[in-house]
Amino acid sequence: GAVVSQHPSWVICKSGTSVKIECRSLDFQATTMFWYRQFPKQSLMLMATSNEGSKATYEQGVEKDKFLINHASLTLSTLTVTSAHPEDSSFYICSASSHDSNKNIQYFGAGTRLSVL
Amino acid sequence: SQQGEEDPQALSIQEGENATMNCSYKTSINNLQWYRQNSGRGLVHLILIRSNEREKHSGRLRVTLDTSKKSSSLLITASRAADTASYFCATSDKLIFGTGTRLQVFP
Numbered sequence: 361g362a363v364v365s366q367h368p369s370w371v372i373c374k375s376g377t378s379v380k381i382e383c384r385s386l387d388f389q390a391t392t393m394f395w396y397r398q399f400p401k402q403s404l405m406l407m408a409t410s411n412e413g414s415k416a417t418y419e420q421g422v423e424k425d426k427f428l429i430n431h432a433s434l435t436l437s438t439l440t441v442t443s444a445h446p447e448d449s450s451f452y453i454c455s456a457s458s459h460d461s462n463k464n465i466q467y468f469g470a471g472t473r474l475s476v477l
Numbered sequence: 478s479q480q481g482e483e484d485p486q487a488l489s490i491q492e493g494e495n496a497t498m499n500c501s502y503k504t505s506i507n508n509l510q511w512y513r514q515n516s517g518r519g520l521v522h523l524i525l526i527r528s529n530e531r532e533k534h535s536g537r538l539r540v541t542l543d544t545s546k547k548s549s550s551l552l553i554t555a556s557r558a559a560d561t562a563s564y565f566c567a568t569s570d571k572l573i574f575g576t577g578t579r580l581q582v583f584p
Contacts, residue, residue, distance in 0.1 A: 366519070394572070403565065403574045404520070453519050455572075465510070466572060468519035 362388045364456050366469025373444055374477055381439045381472045383454030389434035390456030394466060395427070398451045410437055444476045482575050483566055489581040496553040498578040500566035501546075509542055510572070511551050514563045523551075523564075558584045 363386040373379050383393055392411050396404040408424075410416035410431035418424045426448075428440040437456075441448055451473050455466035483500050490496055502509070508527045512520040526533045526542045526549065533540045539552040553560055563577045 364519075401579075403576045406573070451517070455520070465522050465525060466520075468512075468521070470519045471517065473517070 362456075362458070362467040364390075364454065364467045364469045366454050366472055368472060369470060370473045370475075372475045372477065375445050376443055379441045379444055379474060381441075381452055381454070381474075383437045383439070383456065383469050385435045385456045385458075385467070388456075388458050388467075390437070390458055391434065392457050393431055393437035394455045394457075395429060395437075395439050396453045396455070398453060398471075400451075404453060407439075441474065444474070446476045449474055449476045483564070483578045485578060486576065487579045487581070489583065490556055492556060492558055492582055492584050494556055494582075496556050496560070496580055496582070498551045498564050498580070500549045500551070500575055502549075502566070502568050502575075503547065504568075506544075506568045508568070509549050510567045511538075511540060511549075512565045512567060512574075514565065514577070516562075520565065553580075556580075556582045558582050 365384045365386055367382045394409050395407045397407050398404045406419050407422045408416045408418045408429050410429050412431050412434050416429040431437040451471050453471040455468040457466045506528055508525055510525045511523045513523055514520045524535045524540050526540050537554045542549045561582045563579045565574045565577045567574045
């Protein structure tokens with residue numbers, strides 16, 4: 361099956377620093393990648409959708425200057441949490457889909473747990 | 478607001494029993510999907526059912542869809558301890574996830 365690798369799996373940082381999370385599709389070309397945020401025992405909340413080579417589309421209430429998304433290639437998207445604060449602590453999950461595979465099925469990374477001190 | 482709402486929120490059963498989870502959604506859909514999430518991990522796609530389908534099977538999984546009631550159910554037969562996870566439904570192109578059902582299967 362399609363594999364999506366997300367790195368790092370866990371990061372602790374100081375308040376005010378920036379953190380970059382990578383999402384890679386290992387065995388397929390991801391035309392679209394998604395970034396989600398999940399709080400404990402809650403559902404996934406879609407933050408943004410990115411298509412390769414174009415600007416990401418952010419969901420309402422998500423600050424695009426705070427959460428920078430880059431999808432420069434068909435196998436890599438990055439999410440940078442800029443000037444992180446404790447309230448940004450959460451579980452961030454990426455997913456990828458491809459027009460070549462079953463449409464609408466998303467393949468998920470294992471997630472990144474961010475803790476901001 | 479979220480599109481899908483699963484119930485129950487939590488379910489505990491013994492190995493070998495069947496587990497049924499329900500999902501209700503608000504707007505019309507092209508398809509509905511079920512995903513599974515182990516604690517602290519990403520999601521794994523289980524099954525997709527299209528709006529013109531009423532029932533679908535995959536191994537021990539059985540999914541039904543009732544578009545008139547805007548609801549779907551996921552049945553896991555002969556459950557195993559390894560089925561312990563959270564299960565989410567999600568709808569259509571831009572996956573909007575429900576709140577999930579936390580399933581605990583005791584050996």
